[in-house]
Amino acid sequence: MSRILPHPLLSLGVVIMWLLLNRVSPGHLVLGAAVALVVGQAMAALEPSRPRIRRWDKVVVLCVRVVLDIIVSNVAVARIILGGGRAGRRAGFVEIDLDISDPTALAVLAVIVTATPGTAWIDYDAAHGRLLLHVFDLADPEEWRETVNQRYGRLLKEIFE
Amino acid sequence: MTHLDTLPLWAAIPAAAFLVLGSSLALIGSFGLLRLRTFYERIHAPTLGSSWGTAGIVLASIIVFSVTQSRPVLHELLIAGFVTVTTPVTLMLLGRAALYRDR
Amino acid sequence: MSATILSAAITFALGALALAMVFATIRILGGPRAQDRVLGLDSLYVNTMLLFLTLGIRNGTAFFFEAAIVISMLGFVATVALAKFLMRGEIIE
Numbered sequence: 001m002s003r004i005l006p007h008p009l010l011s012l013g014v015v016i017m018w019l020l021l022n023r024v025s026p027g028h029l030v031l032g033a034a035v036a037l038v039v040g041q042a043m044a045a046l047e048p049s050r051p052r053i054r055r056w057d058k059v060v061v062l063c064v065r066v067v068l069d070i071i072v073s074n075v076a077v078a079r080i081i082l083g084g085g086r087a088g089r090r091a092g093f094v095e096i097d098l099d100i101s102d103p104t105a106l107a108v109l110a111v112i113v114t115a116t117p118g119t120a121w122i123d124y125d126a127a128h129g130r131l132l133l134h135v136f137d138l139a140d141p142e143e144w145r146e147t148v149n150q151r152y153g154r155l156l157k158e159i160f161e
Numbered sequence: 162m163t164h165l166d167t168l169p170l171w172a173a174i175p176a177a178a179f180l181v182l183g184s185s186l187a188l189i190g191s192f193g194l195l196r197l198r199t200f201y202e203r204i205h206a207p208t209l210g211s212s213w214g215t216a217g218i219v220l221a222s223i224i225v226f227s228v229t230q231s232r233p234v235l236h237e238l239l240i241a242g243f244v245t246v247t248t249p250v251t252l253m254l255l256g257r258a259a260l261y262r263d264r
Numbered sequence: 265m266s267a268t269i270l271s272a273a274i275t276f277a278l279g280a281l282a283l284a285m286v287f288a289t290i291r292i293l294g295g296p297r298a299q300d301r302v303l304g305l306d307s308l309y310v311n312t313m314l315l316f317l318t319l320g321i322r323n324g325t326a327f328f329f330e331a332a333i334v335i336s337m338l339g340f341v342a343t344v345a346l347a348k349f350l351m352r353g354e355i356i357e
Contacts, residue, residue: 020235020238070212070213074212077205077208077209078186081196081206081209082189082192091199091201091202091205093201110253111249114208114248114252115211115245115248117209117212118208119205120252121249121252122253123256134205134256165270165324173267174266176270176273176321177270178273180273180277181273181276181277183277184278184280184284184314187280187281187310187314188281188283188287190284191284191287191307192287194287194288194291194304195287200297200299200300207307210307210310211310214310218277218317221273222317222321222329225321226321240329240332240336244310244336247336247340248310251340251344251347254348255343255350257351259297259299261351262299262351
């Protein structure tokens, strides 16, 4: 299993992408599977750290939560840009001590934070586990520390660590 | 526009709504890029276009093509996935570059 | 009826995206600093990609989809390269 398919998730992703780009047919399934096997071997040659997803049920919870948050913050940021935002809004940096240290969990957190309008991941100091975040509407820095560590950090910890 | 005529009304209305929503968000995002005062504020503006701006237009495209060809056409999801994964990388690099230049 | 609704929405979307591209272009030309221009370029790429997707819906062909995917990939690579250049350019100075 691990010899032929060193990265099963990656290979599955390649097959799905192949079928989406072409047509769903047995021929393309075979061709896509062949490409996926080669890609898996090539990835193994690079020897990346292997992410391990422990809790698939929590992945669903995380996805739903992120999509809802993105909708909410889209509305909030659009409102501020169009001028109806709160008076006295100020943007600023927040330093957050992160609880998670797994590289994959950090990467997913970076994607979530940046894909959500209103927060941008600027810098991460791996030595101290400290994240520099820029927030568009910064009312209370403590609240953002809570949000990142509790709302996402705990779920990511359960999924990856 | 012959292929649009074959589209039933129940598909045309959500597709039109998603199109208007997506393009409006992209427009608001670019307007913010123009209007906001500092660079670090501006870095938030394009995420409107790359999150629900893209999602809206991708959903409209999926609806229109799936109904007119009467089979699920989902390849647009690849664009949505690609944009979701790449935008954080570019914004993060830009933010770090800006921070570096400011220090 | 459905064609009327949809073509009105498509026309609106094309107009909005074209205007968004104009805004991004103004940011590219106006600066004031290099990182603002790169951010404007990234935004221009995303808006162009969305415009192509909308054109694809209007014409009912999948060709625009392929162009859109190429544009988004080029945009990603270009922005990453430029951001990297911004960091390195300062080191050499």
